Amino acid sequence: xxxxxxxxxxxxxxxxxxxxxxxxxxxxxxxxxxxxxxxxxxxxxxxxxxxxxxxxxxxxxxxxxxxxxxxxxxxxxxxxxxxxxxxxxxxxxxxxxxxxxxxxxxxxxxxxxxxxxxxxxxxxxxxxxxxxxxxxxxxxxxxxxxxxxxxxxxxxxxxxxxxxxxxxxxxxxxxxxxxxxxxxxxxxxxxxxxxxxxxxxxxxxxxxxxxxxxxxxxxxxxxxxxxxxxxxxxxxxxxxxxxxxxxxxxxxxxxxxxxxxxxxxxxxxxxxxxxxxxxxxxxxxxxxxxxxxxxxxxxxxxxxxxxxxxxxxxxxxxxxxxxxxxxxxxxxxxxxxxxxxxxxxxxxxxxxxxxxx
Amino acid sequence: xxxxxxxxxxxxxxxxxxxxxxxxxxxxxxxxxxxxxxxxxxxxxxxxxxxxxxxxxxxxxxxxxxxxxxxxxxxxxxxxxxxxxxxxxxxxxxxxxxxxxxxxxxxxxxxxxxxxxxxxxxxxxxxxxxxxxxxxxxxxxxxxxxxxxxxxxxxxxxxxxx
Amino acid sequence: xxxxxxxxxxxxxxxxxxxxxxxxxxxxxxxxxxxxxxxxxxxxxxxxxxxxxxxxxxxxxxxxxxxxxxxxxxxxxxxxxxxxxxxxxxxxxxxxxxxxxxxxxxxxxxxxxxxxxxxxxxxxxxxxxxxxxxxxxxxxxxxxxxxxxxxxxxxxxxxxxxxxxxxxxxxxxxxxxxxxxxxxxxxxxxxxxxxxxxxxxxxxxxxxxxxxxxxxxxxxxxxxxxxxxxxxxxxxxxxxxxxxxxxxxxxxxxxxxxxxxxxxxxxxxxxxxxxxxxxxxxxxxxxxxxxxxxxxxxxxxxxxxxxxxxxxxxxxxxxxxxxxxxxxxxxxxxxxxxxxxxxxxxxxxxxxxxxxxxxxxxxxxxxxxxxxxxxxxxxxxx
Numbered sequence: 093x094x095x096x097x098x099x100x101x102x103x104x105x106x107x108x109x110x111x112x113x114x115x116x117x118x119x120x121x122x123x124x125x126x127x128x129x130x131x132x133x134x135x136x137x138x139x140x141x142x143x144x145x146x147x148x149x150x151x152x153x154x155x156x157x158x159x160x161x162x163x164x165x166x167x168x169x170x171x172x173x174x175x176x177x178x179x180x181x182x183x184x185x186x187x188x189x190x191x192x193x194x195x196x197x198x199x200x201x202x203x204x205x206x207x208x209x210x211x212x213x214x215x216x217x218x219x220x221x222x223x224x225x226x227x228x229x230x231x232x233x234x235x236x237x238x239x240x241x242x243x244x245x246x247x248x249x250x251x252x253x254x255x256x257x258x259x260x261x262x263x264x265x266x267x268x269x270x271x272x273x274x275x276x277x278x279x280x281x282x283x284x285x286x287x288x289x290x291x292x293x294x295x296x297x298x299x300x301x302x303x304x305x306x307x308x309x310x311x312x313x314x315x316x317x318x319x320x321x322x323x324x325x326x327x328x329x330x331x332x333x334x335x336x337x338x339x340x341x342x343x344x345x346x347x348x349x350x351x352x353x354x355x356x357x358x359x360x361x362x363x364x365x366x367x368x369x370x371x372x373x374x375x376x377x378x379x380x381x382x383x384x385x386x387x388x389x390x391x392x393x394x395x396x397x398x399x400x401x402x403x404x405x406x407x408x409x410x411x412x413x414x415x416x417x418x419x420x421x422x423x424x425x426x427x428x429x430x431x432x433x434x435x436x437x438x439x440x441x442x443x444x445x446x447x448x449x
Numbered sequence: 450x451x452x453x454x455x456x457x458x459x460x461x462x463x464x465x466x467x468x469x470x471x472x473x474x475x476x477x478x479x480x481x482x483x484x485x486x487x488x489x490x491x492x493x494x495x496x497x498x499x500x501x502x503x504x505x506x507x508x509x510x511x512x513x514x515x516x517x518x519x520x521x522x523x524x525x526x527x528x529x530x531x532x533x534x535x536x537x538x539x540x541x542x543x544x545x546x547x548x549x550x551x552x553x554x555x556x557x558x559x560x561x562x563x564x565x566x567x568x569x570x571x572x573x574x575x576x577x578x579x580x581x582x583x584x585x586x587x588x589x590x591x592x593x594x595x596x597x598x599x600x601x602x603x604x605x606x607x608x609x610x611x
Numbered sequence: 612x613x614x615x616x617x618x619x620x621x622x623x624x625x626x627x628x629x630x631x632x633x634x635x636x637x638x639x640x641x642x643x644x645x646x647x648x649x650x651x652x653x654x655x656x657x658x659x660x661x662x663x664x665x666x667x668x669x670x671x672x673x674x675x676x677x678x679x680x681x682x683x684x685x686x687x688x689x690x691x692x693x694x695x696x697x698x699x700x701x702x703x704x705x706x707x708x709x710x711x712x713x714x715x716x717x718x719x720x721x722x723x724x725x726x727x728x729x730x731x732x733x734x735x736x737x738x739x740x741x742x743x744x745x746x747x748x749x750x751x752x753x754x755x756x757x758x759x760x761x762x763x764x765x766x767x768x769x770x771x772x773x774x775x776x777x778x779x780x781x782x783x784x785x786x787x788x789x790x791x792x793x794x795x796x797x798x799x800x801x802x803x804x805x806x807x808x809x810x811x812x813x814x815x816x817x818x819x820x821x822x823x824x825x826x827x828x829x830x831x832x833x834x835x836x837x838x839x840x841x842x843x844x845x846x847x848x849x850x851x852x853x854x855x856x857x858x859x860x861x862x863x864x865x866x867x868x869x870x871x872x873x874x875x876x877x878x879x880x881x882x883x884x885x886x887x888x889x890x891x892x893x894x895x896x897x898x899x900x901x902x903x904x905x906x907x908x909x910x911x912x913x914x915x916x917x918x919x920x921x922x923x924x925x926x927x928x929x930x931x932x933x934x935x936x937x938x939x940x941x942x943x944x945x946x947x948x949x950x951x952x953x954x955x956x957x958x959x960x961x962x963x964x965x966x967x968x969x970x971x972x973x974x975x976x977x978x979x980x981x982x983x984x985x986x987x988x989x990x991x992x993x
Contacts, residue, residue: 140751236632240974324745324817417817418745420975421654476924477707504834508927508938510953523940525927525955529834529850536927557837560963568671583664583992594672 097202113195115203121194121356126156128355128406135410166344174341175232182229183342183349189221190353193360198273200373200394211272212260215364216253219319222357223249229350233341241340244421245321251428252318252325258436259312262443263287263368266301272364276372286371300446304439309369311436313405316361318428320354322409324416325424362405366398373398451533453479456501463494478536485522485539486574489549495526495535496554502528503535506555511565513543515596520546520571541571550576568594629657632974636665642739642981643988649969649977656977659969661962666992674952679705679919680779682952687773689954690990692735695721695728696932697990698777703858704928704939705779708921716909717781718860723794723902724764724776725930726895730801731760732933733888740885740982741812744821749812756804759797766790780915791903798896805892813889822885823876826968826980830879836967837960840935841891842984845871845884852931864901866894881983888933888985920947934958934985956990 098108130145130153137144145152170179196211198204208214223246230242266287267275279286288305290298318325342350366372373394380393419427451459457471460481470482483491495503508525517540524537539548550573551558562573563582570592573579581588590601600609634647644665650658670689674682686701687694699721706713738753761771766787768776776783812818828838830846843850851868853861869890871883921943929938935957944950961984968980 136747140748141755142751236630326745414748415811416746417741417812417815417821419817420821420973422973423820476710476922477926480925506837507929507936508940508953508955510940510951510955512942512951523925525938525940529848529855532855536925555837556832556835557960557963560959581664583667585664593669 117191117194120199121191121359122352124359125352125355126160128358129156129159129351131403131407132355132410135407136414139411139414160348163344163348168344168346169341171234171341173234175234178228178232179341180346182225182232183346183353185225185228186222187225187349187353189219189225190357190360192218192221193364194356196272197360197363198276198367198372199398200391201277202391203395204273207271207273209269209271211275212264212270212364212368215272215360216257216260219357219360220253222353229342235341238340247421248321248325248424248428249319251425252315252432255311255315255428255432255436256319258433258440259308259315260368262304262308262440265440265443265447272367272372276367276374279371279374282376282378286369286374286376288369297446297449301443304442304446305369307435308439308443309365311432311439312365312368315428315432316365317409317412318424320357320361320409322358322413324412324419326413326418358406358409359402362402362409363398365405366401370401450531451501453481453535456533456535457481459498459500460491460494463498464491467491478534480523480536480538482538482540485541485548487549488524488537488539489551489553489575491537492524492551492554501533502531505529506551506558506561507534509551509558509561509565511569511571511594513569513595514540515543518543520569522548522565522571524551546571547574548572549574552576568592570595634977642986643991645986645988645991647965647977647981649974651974654973656969656972656974659966659977661965663962663988663991666988668993670954670993671952674949676948678947679921679949682949683778684773684775686954687775688989689956689993690932690934690937690958690987691773692987693728693732693933694773695724695777696732696930696937698774699725699859700928700930700932700937700939702777702779703930704926704941705919705921707928708924708926708941708943709779709916709919711780711914711916713781713914714909714911715860715907717911717914719902719906720782720786720911721777722859722861722864723899723906724767726898726902727760727763727794729895729933730892731757733892734760736888736933736982736985737808737812737885740985741818743978743982744818746812746815746818749808752804752808752811756801759800763790763794763797766793778915779919781913782911785911791906794899794903798900801896802893805889809889813886819875819882821975822881822979822983824880825876825972825976826881826983827877828879828884828964828968832964832967833879836964838935838964839960840932840957841887842884842935842961842964844869845887845983846879847871847873847883852929852936856929858928858930861898863905864898866898869894881979884983884985891933918947920945929955932957934987934990935961937990954990954993956993958984958986958988959991962986962991 098111099105102108102111133155134144134152145155148154148158170176193215196204196208196214226242226245226249230238233239263275264270267278269275278292280292285292288309290301290305375393375397379390382390453471453473457469461469464487467487468484471479472482473479495501503526505527506524507527508523510523512521512523514521519540520543521538521540525534526537527534541548546569548571550562552562559577560582562576563579565571566573566579567581567584580586584593588604590604591598602609630651632649632651634649636644636646646662646665648660648662649656668688670685673685677685683698683701686697689697702721734753734757738750741749764774765771767790768774768784828842828846830848833843833846839850839852847870849868849870852858854868869887871878871887873880873883874886875882923943923945925940925942927938927940929936937957938955940951940953940955941949942951965981965984969977972980
């Protein structure tokens with residue numbers, strides 16, 4: 093495993109542990125966030141019949157770097173009436189909540205942040221920190237609009253966690269494990285073994301699972317879309333109603349942290365959906381490394397498959413954002429409580445019955 | 450579809466004591482002149498009478514006439530059902546302008562009358578919320594559309610003519 | 612102002628207070644500098660008080676110091692999204708007062724320009740309405756088509772936004788030789804684009820949930836308040852100044868008047884008002900095609916008087932602007948400047964009905980309702 097490899101390399105478990113936990117952060121998340129911002133701008137531009145950034149670098153690929161440089165050198169405004177401690181703490185809490193989820197996400201068979209038996213449970217718990225951070229941001233801004241925005245956001249995230257957890261429960265019931273690493277290992281083979289197609293094995297129960305799995309996939313995708321506050325669920329950031337919701341009053345680096353945390357969160361939830369339903373880092377068509385006998389290539393291929401699937405779902409999230417209008421707050425709550433939760437419950441019961449048989 | 454003279458005749462029949470006149474000598478339309486303090490009763494009759502049915506107030510504007518020392522209000526009415534139109538005019542004393550409001554009859558007159566008050570100083574009696582609408586709420590230097598209006602030197606510490 | 616009014620609820624232990632929230636004057640959603648003072652109980656609006664006057668530029672006082680032809684560029688600037696309509700109204704009023712009959716070619720060109728302007732103004736209304744609701748993409752699609760219309764205006768009179776084109780008694784320039792061909796090309800490209808925007812926005816489930824049954828305007832309230840234009844037609848009554856009080860040569864064209872039918876909700880809700888505008892664009896295309904076919908030859912400047920000195924009198928004339936019926940009340944005292952010009956702006960009258968429409972809805976709905984009334988602060992404040 094990666095940890096043993098690093099211990100051999102550096103000779104000290106503490107150093108190895110530190111490097112191992114920093115790797116996803118620097119090698120993956122930061123470059124991904126930069127890439128995702130650029131991707132969003134280009135995707136939205138091409139969908140709207142325009143070009144997007146074109147001048148910074150070839151077709152504007154260094155645009156995000158330019159934006160970050162700009163945000164770093166901006167004045168950090170803290171108003172007099174703000175609660176200074178909470179105001180400064182809020183972006184950090186949101187940032188930590190989003191990034192800590194990456195510790196349990198399986199990037200490839202050789203690398204995973206920590207080997208935990210409680211993978212999914214830990215992720216759900218840690219993304220709850222984001223709620224606290226948003227509430228702090230809204231309150232400390234001393235601004236009626238920000239407060240409204242943050243309250244709406246909190247209500248939204250909490251309501252949509254329930255369908256997410258229900259669907260996760262159903263997967264846990266089938267596979268028998270909460271660790272995302274084991275879940276990905278179970279879906280080896282070809283795409284046919286992925287959970288969205290019923291899971292590994294080929295008994296009758298696998299085929300019976302397929303409709304419930306597809307429904308579960310749709311539910312979890314919609315719920316995680318709402319958890320990340322993306323349109324059509326972006327009432328907390330609704331530009332035309334509340335200016336910018338809970339991050340109106342932030343400027344400079346703190347605003348950049350909210351921003352990057354949002355994109356990291358988008359990838360984290362896509363990664364969870366991929367790991368649960370679409371085989372995690374497994375390839376749908378077999379490995380090139382197997383074919384030519386180079387075993388060391390397999391983890392790299394797995395990592396690239398994982399990234400491709402994750403980025404594809406991030407792209408679908410962006411696609412939805414630029415196509416659909418926004419739901420109103422009460423309609424948003426109605427969708428969650430009146431539609432998604434009953435359907436997720438019934439799904440859970442059906443899956444439970446099929447598992448028993 | 451009625452002509453101005455017929456409408457005038459119907460009004461005269463129903464309001465014999467009021468001082469009504471029909472002026473038809475200038476282009477382009479005839480004007481029906483009514484007393485300022487009875488315009489609300491006349492308007493109610495114009496809206497509800499089955500022969501006239503003036504259910505829509507198209508326009509309400511104030512006009513200043515310093516030579517005759519009068520402030521006038523012109524009403525342009527129309528009937529969406531019977532398809533006829535009429536122009537009414539009321540005139541009041543320039544030093545103490547008072548006209549009855551017609552907001553009870555046509556709710557759309559609300560902001561028009563506020564504008565007439567704001568720009569001319571015509572007080573509409575029984576108006577639900579008579580305050581300035583286009584000028585700032587604390588503009589105390591007079592009524593801008595009057596012919597003898599002069600801009601003040603300062604407003605809240607800022608120099609007005611630039 | 613009920614700033615801290617206390618409402619007694621059933622249980623005396625819990626006390627609710629009304630909150631006063633200010634939207635504007637600077638706000639990404641309101642269409643101009645408008646301040647809305649909302650009195651909220653939780654998320655439900657109980658009163659909306661609009662505060663206007665931030666864009667007051669003293670148009671009416673200014674007119675009394677200028678000669679009649681000099682007023683035309685200033686009429687542009689009132690409703691700056693539909694200036695051809697404003698100029699048209701002023702020209703019709705003055706020609707009625709002066710008794711001028713303009714050549715046929717001028718009438719046809721004026722109608723074509725007014726209808727093109729209607730398309731461009733409705734595109735802005737629809738695009739910004741979608742952007743308010745959260746659908747960012749139709750905004751750009753609408754603006755692509757609007758660019759084409761603005762290009763047509765630019766080759767005619769040189770300006771993209773404020774034209775000074777329709778003068779009293781005629782026009783400032785004749786049509787560019789390529790104008791007819793380019794306009795027909797535009798209409799050919801526009802019809803499929805309109806269908807695309809319709810598919811993207813009008814029949815989208817989320818859009819319908821946001822706008823249907825929101826802000827229902829009953830017919831009697833609308834007529835009593837003096838609401839006109841697409842807002843009135845959205846409530847189900849076929850009232851169009853081009854038919855009821857005909858001006859220019861609109862009687863020569865065959866076009867339909869779309870009304871709201873309550874397809875997805877009740878008659879008179881925001882979706883109806885929005886959809887009436889979409890349908891009106893299609894009707895404008897029909898009128899433009901017919902006018903271009905019948906366009907006669909002539910001299911567009913032959914009837915422009917050298918010196919405009921109307922007789923002593925007054926006139927009230929109105930035209931169907933994209934936002935409602937725009938009326939000009941002009942009193943002349945026989946000199947070269949008017950004695951009084953009063954403009955009856957449709958948005959000014961429609962704003963009054965906002966309080967009635969918003970009662971009992973949520974804050975997000977206030978934005979929806981305001982967008983569906985389609986106001987322009989330039990003509991409210993003049």
